[in-house]
Amino acid sequence: MxxxxxxxxxxxxxxxxxxxxxxxxxxxxxxxxxxxxxxxxxxxxxxxxxxxxxxxxxxxxxxxxxxxxxxxxxxxxxxxxxxxxxxxxxxxxxxxxxxxxxxxxxxxxxxxxxxxxxxxxxxxxxxxxxxxxxxxxxxxxxxxxxxxxxxxxxxxxxxxxxxxxxxxxxxxxxxxxxxxxxxxxxxxxxxxxxxxxxxxxxxxxxxIDEPEPSLGRAVLDGLRASGKKIVLFVGRLTLQKGPDYFVRAAHKVSLLCPEAVFVVVGSGEMQRRMIEDAANLGIADRMLFTGFLRDRELARVYRAADVFVMPSVSEPFGITCLESLAHGVPAVISRQSGVAEAVGHCLKTDFWDVDDMAAKILSVLRYRALAADMADNGRKESGRFxxxxxxxxxxxxxxxxxxxxxxxxxxxx
Amino acid sequence: MPAVCFYFQVHQPFRVKRYSVFDIGGNHEYFDDDTESNRNNRRIIEKVAAKCYRSANATILELLRRHPEFKVSYSMSGVFLEQLKRYCPDVLASFQALAATGRAEFLSETYYHSLASLYDENEFSEQVLQHRRLIEQLFGVRPTVFRNTELIYSNEIAAMVRRMGFKGMLAEGADHILDWRSPNFVYGAKDGDEKFGLLLKNYRLSDDIAFRFSSRGWSEWPLTAPKFAKWVNEVNGNGVTVNLFMDYETFGEHQWAETGIFDFLRALPAEILRHPDNAFATPSEVLAAHRPVGRIDVPYPMSWADVERDLSAWRGNRMQDTALESIYRLGAEVRASGDKGLLDDWRKLQTSDHFYYMCTKWFADGDVHKYFNPYESPYDAFIHYMNSLQDVTMRTKGGVHA
The missing domain is CATH 3.40.50.2000 (Glycogen Phosphorylase B;)
Known part of the structure; x- marks a missing residue:
């Protein structure tokens, strides 16, 4: 052919x-x-x-x-x-x-x-x-x-x-x-x-491709060593990806989990608005913007994360969800996505329901058994794609x- | 001359509502979901009453009136009866009408349909006694035969049940325990005596009704009463009891009325009684009439669940183990608190279904939609459960009263 x-x-x-x-x-x-x-x-x-x-x-x-x-x-x-x-x-x-x-x-x-x-x-x-x-x-x-x-x-x-x-x-x-x-x-x-x-x-x-098994030390190790929990967003900072909902959920998460740090990977026209929103909500010091990352750098950030969030407003598929699962990172994803119909071993939320999104992020951070079972089963499931x-x-x-x-x-x- | 021994399990849990981390410490209602979801306990029991309980009770009552030889037994959890009292009192009355015939036996179990037998003997005994009081109060009889949650059985559990004075208990006729032996006899516990008998489920014949009845891919479909009676007759000369143990919801809920399950049930006793050697008996009658023919040794707990017949539906993944460990760890403090509401909430969180919903073993590749669960995933089940339990823990430790 x-x-x-x-x-x-x-x-x-x-x-x-x-x-x-x-x-x-x-x-x-x-x-x-x-x-x-x-x-x-x-x-x-x-x-x-x-x-x-x-x-x-x-x-x-x-x-x-x-x-x-x-x-x-x-x-x-x-x-x-x-x-x-x-x-x-x-x-x-x-x-x-x-x-x-x-x-x-x-x-x-x-x-x-x-x-x-x-x-x-x-x-x-x-x-x-x-x-x-x-x-x-x-x-x-x-x-x-x-x-x-x-x-x-x-x-x-x-x-x-x-x-x-x-x-x-x-x-x-x-x-x-x-x-x-x-x-x-x-x-x-x-x-x-x-x-x-x-x-x-x-x-x-x-x-997705199976991630390389050995990538050296994870980045953000310093943060983790100081007891911080890493909540990860990966995507272009545009309306479609729901980064504004991520900031609002982050605020609610930080109320109950002060040790949470929110890492944003990606660039786009909404970055400025995210920073302003974060500042207004008093969490600007807990949001880290890495800019666009690819390959090994991105893999290292995934490996450092405690939970991955995909709050997309309208996501035709959502490969980043599979990436997080492949790296053994529990995922909280928008139901307004294609990947939500294809995977079971993650938590699903409506992008507009910021309370529910925050509650699910907090649950993964709080309950070690939940994170561990999600990580193992999610990794296995991602291998099917x-x-x-x-x-x-x-x-x-x-x-x-x-x-x-x-x-x-x-x-x- | 085999006797057919029917036992129907009737149970509905108090399902935990969506209880978020933000509710902890501020909301002490865990079971009052009032949405259109399958977590709404009132909605579920009304639905099952309409599809199963009313028709099944009417059919059984009709059979008891028509055939003086017909007998049945039930085991109903306390949490089920509590919900009947609250939401469907007419169904409770219809069970009382069955009791009034004197030919429906009521078995003993834990009030909360819990796994306490595996974790805490004191707690287990208290729940069995609480259940006994409820049965006496509602039906005017005292159960003498015990059935444990999901037919969970081990040597150790049998010893506890025997110490409580029961005449015997029910268990699964699992192949890995019986090997070449038949489930159609009375057996003894490993460390038991002649007076404590075990009735083992004939899972082939039971599951022909409970699981395969409407299965068109099954070579025996359609299952008719004469055909089933013929299979029972084949036991003649090779057994004293045919133990048909199943969920009562088989009738109308698991097998819909449209499958002909009620017609089958209605026709079955007459077909069985057509053979002069056949009879019906309740568990206590079978145990009174027959001594154990041998002992079974069950060092590791078995159950009637899944092909594994083990405990892997309720424990085995990290979420389930954490949840079970967390709830039973609170026991001494909750019981000592003297707070009846707290004690009841804590016990309602012990119902085995909560842990079943956290099971990930069938929630595997591509099988998402076949999985029945009032929660979107086992992970959601765990979250709402643990959040509720955290609130119960705070009430226990901090003296916050509902």
Whole structure:
């Protein structure tokens, strides 16, 4: 099976779970024998263990089963159109006028890539790659699978979705022969908000890699040695991730557990508001902001944590929950998430119910037996989520998409 | 000439409401959930009364009237009877009507359906005596045969029960104890005498009704009264008693009325009595009529739960062990406090169901939805329980009165 895959971020040049998922899926598909060409909108010095990397701007370098093609843009999956304008103002020339123009340019490049490459199926990840994938489908007539990691409604916390983005998402969803959603939660959202038939959508849960067994000393050891309890948040500091609810829960936790310290890993436009809120609630001295961390540094913070909290307002999946479980850290997660439907060995709460969230965090900090049983069982459970299983399901979806495309073709004939 | 010995277990716990860490020290009500959840004790008992207790009692009463040979026995926990008195007095009256026939025997158990037999002999005896007083008061009879919570049995427990003067007790007919021996005889305890008999559950025949009755994948489905009576007849010549022990909720709650379970029950006594050698007997009658044919040795506690037939449903993970250790550690102080409300709350927290809800052994990979629990997870069960227990501990140590 030859797959032409359109993405837009790839570790280590990722700002969130999307790049991690794309990379994992790529490895899983390669392990399952698929031949994947991965297209990126911009040039990045990507390395993957799977093998060969290619940059469209700089010519193609043959290097294994995976081919990466890149186009030079300012794209990032999490950029809002407004934020994009301000970035553009900062970086100036060399980039086109706005995000939507970028998307269009990516689509134009896709046309020539699709004409050059040979493949059996097109697989596109989230809205920025949808126009590119649609072009590829138009040129090649090959079946299209679109993969929804998040919708505009998730990214904006359901508050103020950008109508233009919603329209691009709708166009991709409608043109696709099959849709992959990262959870039932997301499948429902696609059906409800975009009016797509549930029959057309397959659910493929995300996965994680087993953490490396030995990572040296955990960071934050000093804090732990002084008897502090570490409550961890990992995620972009945006509305979608509910960092404001985390601050409010932290305040309630600190009332009953003065030794609790709240570690925030991630960056984003809500950091300032979090600091202000924490100061107003009198807990600014107990909140530590580490900024964005990846790989080993992040693993070390996980290992130091007593409890992980994912208070997302609307989380299509939530790989960070699996990460915390894999590191043996008990998790308190929002029910408004895809991962909540897939895992049992954690505590679940509604993101708006700050009292309940705080009570659950406190319980994990207070009862050693609870934390220990959650840690052991959660670690075991996280092991069930592998990229190879996810890749197998994607291959099944490709097969269905090919059948669907064939039907359509026969009808037209 | 085997006698069929029916024993039905009737129990409902006082489930702990969602009691958060923020409630500790300020709220001393642990069992008064009034939401639409399965923690609302009133809602549950009314639901089970409507589906099971009323129809089952009416059916049994009808059978007792129709067949003078028919007999049954019940073991009802004190916490169940307390809830009946409070929420479904008509159901309590229907049990009293069964008692009035003189052919329904009532067994002894711990008032709180607790695991005290494993932790605290004094506490165990007090709860058994409290239960005896309640049965005498409600039904005018004094139980002479004992059944322990979830049929938990060991040599040690048998010795305690014998010291309390019972004629015998019930236990699981577990394969690992009986080996080649049949459960259809009376046995003796390891250190017991001829006067203390054990009735062992015939789990195959019992579970044919309790678990498999409506199972379409079962080769014997559908189970009819003549078919079941035939299996009972096969015991003839190879046993004196067929001990059919099961939860009373089998009728209408575990097996819904639509499965035909009540029709089966209604037809069964006549089918069994069709064979001239068959009879019905209550546990005390079986024990009075037969001496033990051998002894069973049970050094490690067994129960009637799961395939393991052990205690792993109630203890084994760290949460359960911590919860059990924490509650029994308070015993001496709570009993010495003289605070009746505190004592009752502490004892209601001993009911075995609380620890069962914390069990993680079936809450395994991908099996989340099959798991029945009034709490979202075993972890939530533990949290609400421990928070309540912390409040009880504060009341005990600090003299805070409800």
């Amino acid at each position: 030859r797959v032409l895959m359109f993405g837009w971020e790839f570790p280590p040049f990722n700002s969130g779970g999307l790049g991690v998922a794309c990379e994992g899926l790529l490895r899983g598909l390669t392990a399952e024998g698929a031949d994947v060409t991965f297209v990126l909108p911009r040039t990045v010095p990507v390395e993957t263990a799977a093998g060969r990397l290619v940059f469209a701007d700089e010519g193609i370098v043959e290097d294994g089963a995976v081919t990466a093609l890149a186009a030079k843009t300012l794209l990032s999956p999490y950029l809002s159109a407004t934020l994009y304008s301000s970035l553009r103002a900062k970086f100036g020339a060399g980039f086109s006028n706005d995000l939507f123009e970028e998307v269009a340019r990516y689509a134009l490049r896709a046309e020539s890539i699709a004409a050059k490459e040979s493949f059996d199926v097109i697989h596109a990840h989230d809205w920025l790659s949808f126009p590119a994938a649609l072009e590829a489908k138009r040129i090649s007539g090959k079946p299209l699978v679109v993969h929804v990691h998040a919708t505009e409604y998730d990214r904006t916390g359901n508050l103020s979705p950008d109508g233009r983005i919603v329209e691009i998402e709708r166009a991709g969803l409608e043109a696709a022969d099959r849709i992959i959603a990262v959870s039932e939660f997301t499948r429902r959202k696609i059906v409800d908000a975009y009016g797509v038939s549930a029959q057309k959508i397959d659910v493929v849960h995300n996965a 592998t990229w190879q299983i996810a890749a197998k399901k994607c291959l099944e979806t490709y097969r269905k998409a090919a059948e669907k495309a064939k039907e359509v073709l026969l009808k037209e004939v």
